[in-house]
Amino acid sequence: MAEEKKAGISRRAFVLGGLAVALVALAVLFYTGGGREEIRHIAETVLPKAAPSEEETGGRVSVTLFFLSDDDDLLHRETREIAAGPTPADEAERALEELIKGSEKDYLSPLPPQARVRQVFVNKDGTAYVDFGKEIMEKFSYGSSSELAAVYAVVNTLAVNFRPIKRVVILVEGAERETLGGHVDLSRPFAANLALVAK
Amino acid sequence: MLSDAGSIPAASTSFGSSDVLNNRKLLTRAAGLPLLLFFAGSLSVAGLSGQVPSQGPPAARGAERIKTVVIDPGHGGIEVGAKGKFGNLEKEITLAVGLKLKALIEKNMAFNVVMTRDRDVDVSIENRSAIANNHKADIFISIHANGALQKKAQGSETFFLNLNATDEETRRLAYLENNSSQLESRIDPSSDDDLMMILWDMAQTAYIRESSRLAEMVQGELNALLGTRNRGIKQAPFKVLAGVACPAILVEAAFLSNPEEEKRLASEQFQAGIADAIYRGLARYLRSVT
Numbered sequence: 001m002a003e004e005k006k007a008g009i010s011r012r013a014f015v016l017g018g019l020a021v022a023l024v025a026l027a028v029l030f031y032t033g034g035g036r037e038e039i040r041h042i043a044e045t046v047l048p049k050a051a052p053s054e055e056e057t058g059g060r061v062s063v064t065l066f067f068l069s070d071d072d073d074l075l076h077r078e079t080r081e082i083a084a085g086p087t088p089a090d091e092a093e094r095a096l097e098e099l100i101k102g103s104e105k106d107y108l109s110p111l112p113p114q115a116r117v118r119q120v121f122v123n124k125d126g127t128a129y130v131d132f133g134k135e136i137m138e139k140f141s142y143g144s145s146s147e148l149a150a151v152y153a154v155v156n157t158l159a160v161n162f163r164p165i166k167r168v169v170i171l172v173e174g175a176e177r178e179t180l181g182g183h184v185d186l187s188r189p190f191a192a193n194l195a196l197v198a199k
Numbered sequence: 200m201l202s203d204a205g206s207i208p209a210a211s212t213s214f215g216s217s218d219v220l221n222n223r224k225l226l227t228r229a230a231g232l233p234l235l236l237f238f239a240g241s242l243s244v245a246g247l248s249g250q251v252p253s254q255g256p257p258a259a260r261g262a263e264r265i266k267t268v269v270i271d272p273g274h275g276g277i278e279v280g281a282k283g284k285f286g287n288l289e290k291e292i293t294l295a296v297g298l299k300l301k302a303l304i305e306k307n308m309a310f311n312v313v314m315t316r317d318r319d320v321d322v323s324i325e326n327r328s329a330i331a332n333n334h335k336a337d338i339f340i341s342i343h344a345n346g347a348l349q350k351k352a353q354g355s356e357t358f359f360l361n362l363n364a365t366d367e368e369t370r371r372l373a374y375l376e377n378n379s380s381q382l383e384s385r386i387d388p389s390s391d392d393d394l395m396m397i398l399w400d401m402a403q404t405a406y407i408r409e410s411s412r413l414a415e416m417v418q419g420e421l422n423a424l425l426g427t428r429n430r431g432i433k434q435a436p437f438k439v440l441a442g443v444a445c446p447a448i449l450v451e452a453a454f455l456s457n458p459e460e461e462k463r464l465a466s467e468q469f470q471a472g473i474a475d476a477i478y479r480g481l482a483r484y485l486r487s488v489t
């Protein structure tokens with residue numbers, strides 16, 4: 001028993017020690033090498049804009065937006081028509097603008113009406129980067145529930161409607177943020193979450 | 200030894216003024232391979248032992264090995280959190296509850312209690328995790344009051360981390376496919392990124408089962424003591440939970456956005472009830488790990 005305890009402790013110490021050593025060494029490497037190339041890296045891998053197709057000249061596409069209902073804790077679908085093309089990123093940006101405008105039914109908007117989309121990139125690997133203006137952080141005082149709703153309304157609106165988009169990264173003013181309001185981790189890409197959506 | 204937010208400056212200098220990236224991202228930069236492999240080795244030990252009861256940390260760590268409890272009152276300073284219509288702020292309620300919980304634990308248990316803040320100050324989420332990790336937290340409890348757009352939303356819930364397992368699994372497999380042979384010569388900056396993420400996730404996964412048990416016990420006490428609607432235990436990708444290397448929960452005591460619950464949350468009696476419920480849940484959890 002005592003042996004086992006000792007083994008457990010030393011194993012744990014080993015793990016923590018390894019973590020600490022790695023952290024310190026990598027901090028040094030970080031400062032001497034590399035740097036903040038995230039945004040440039042994203043910019044380089046943006047899909048080139050496709051040549052204008054016939055579709056974009058007056059074409060419309062139907063998209064599903066996600067809003068909240070006063071009666072439950074779920075996201076509810078509402079369809080909306082937006083101008084088509086030329087790229088998925090352009091359509092995604094329009095879909096988000098419709099999401100921000102709010103519901104045409106009685107649903108609640110999960111995003112502050114002042115929210116602003118600065119840009120949407122879609123990476124070759126299927127990651128969409130949505131860059132919001134600072135209003136999305138400043139105009140709401142988020143609790144866990146409203147922050148989860150805001151994040152997944154955005155993520156689902158992109159990942160459910162646009163086949164090239166498999167996961168979504170949310171940026172604010174061109175940079176990665178910890179959270180929108182103190183809860184949901186924005187450092188990882190999100191996949192669509194249909195568990196939060198009403199049937 | 201008794202620590203409090205007086206230790207925040209120390210944590211800040213080692214981990215992070217605003218230009219320092221979070222733990223994981225730090226690890227993802229230009230990592231040297233030998234270091235990575237060493238790190239991989241040590242973490243996989245932790246990951247495996249997490250699967251086998253009665254062996255090593257963290258799953259079967261007895262209560263006697265738990266020495267430090269870190270309490271994290273959500274928000275603070277300019278970051279007010281949710282707001283009630285009567286003007287109550289989440290940051291005030293979380294701090295009041297956190298201090299009461301600290302007092303209860305110190306009075307009745309022999310643990311070292313560390314607060315991520317003990318007054319109305321900004322603390323980045325990164326620093327909250329760093330404070331916990333620097334103090335070798337054995338249990339991490341983040342305290343919040345909820346906010347929803349739906350005015351009727353009400354009740355208590357307790358969260359633990361959701362790492363989005365399917366996505367991790369995909370990444371792990373993709374990584375193994377691309378790097379199974381000639382690891383050394385083929386590793387590139389982007390796969391460093393993936394590898395470090397996988398390693399961190401492995402460590403986190405090892406704590407999730409314990410976190411869910413702790414969440415369950417705290418949630419049970421919240422409902423029993425507060426008489427709030429039971430919203431159950433849930434998983435979410437909350438930043439503060441993702442950075443902490445021990446069992447970790449986030450308690451949403453009630454809804455500030457619900458006027459009835461806001462009144463209750465603002466009362467000292469209800470705040471004491473929340474602290475008491477968390478304390479009792481913690482005590483039950485500790486008995487169960489002995």
Ligand SMILES: [Zn+2]
Binds near residue numbers: 142143144183
């Ligand atoms: Zn909160």
